[in-house]
Amino acid sequence: MIFSPKTKNADLQVILDSAKVRDREDVYRKDPVLQQLIDDFHGKCYLCEDEAVGINIEHFEPHKDVKEKKYDWNNLFYSCGHCNNVKLAQFWPLLNCTSAEDHVWESVEIALDQSEFVPVLIITPHPISGKELECQNTCQLLEKSLNGKDAKPIKKQGAKVLRMRIQRTIVDLTKAIICGDFVKVEEMQSNSAPFAGIVRWCLKTNWPDLLKQQVA
Ligand SMILES: [Zn+2]
Secondary structure, three states: OOOOOOOOOHHHHHHHHHHHHHOOHHHHHOOOHHHHHHHHOOOEOOOOOOEOOOEEEEEOOOOOOOHHHHOOHHHEEEEEHHHHHHHOOOOOOOOOOOOHHHOHHHHEEEEEEOOOOOOEEEEEEOOOOOOHHHHHHHHHHHHHHHHOOOOOHHHHHHHHHHHHHHHHHHHHHHHHHHOOOHHHHHHHOOOOOOOHHHHHHHHHHHOHHHOOHHHO
C-alpha cells in the first residue's frame, strides 16, 4: 500500500449529496466521480496495488446503509473485485492510504518469499503511527487478500494469481537493476506503477541506494 491523497473537490460532494437524496448509488460508478477516483488512485486497487480490471468502488469504512457514509467522497475508494470481496465489512478500523498521518507504506512491510514454489508474501506490521489496531487489521486483510489466508478456495486462487503477478514484477525489477536500467527502476516505484509499495520495500531491503526517498 502507498499513500494516495484524494483530491479535495467540493463539487464532487455536491453531486454525491444530490444523489444521496434518492439513494442513487450509480452516481459513484460513473463520471465525474469515477474519473476522479481513477486519477487519485492511479487506476490501481488501493489494497493490492494491481491495476484494477474488475473495478469496484468501495466504501473504506463500511457504510451499513448509513447514507452519510455511503455518499461521502472521502469514504469512496477504488479497488479490484478480489480485494473488495475479501474485505466486505469484516475489517475495521484500517490504516487509511489517503491520510499522510497513517504512514501506510512504512506501517506495512511486504516482502516476497521466493524460496517457496508458489511465492508467499511476508507481511510485517510496523505501527509507527501509533495506530496498532488499524495496522493489525490492515495486515490481516492483506494476509487474506494476498496470501489467501483463511480464505475460501476461490479467493485463495485469486490470491495466488496476484502473487504470481507480484513475483513477475520483482523479477522485472531485478532484471532492470542487473541491466543498469535505472529509468525503469524509477518508473517501477512511481505512484502509478503496479505493486509500487512492494517494489519500494524490495529496494529498501536489497538496494536502498535505488529507493527514491521522495516517493517513500
Ligand atoms: Zn486488489
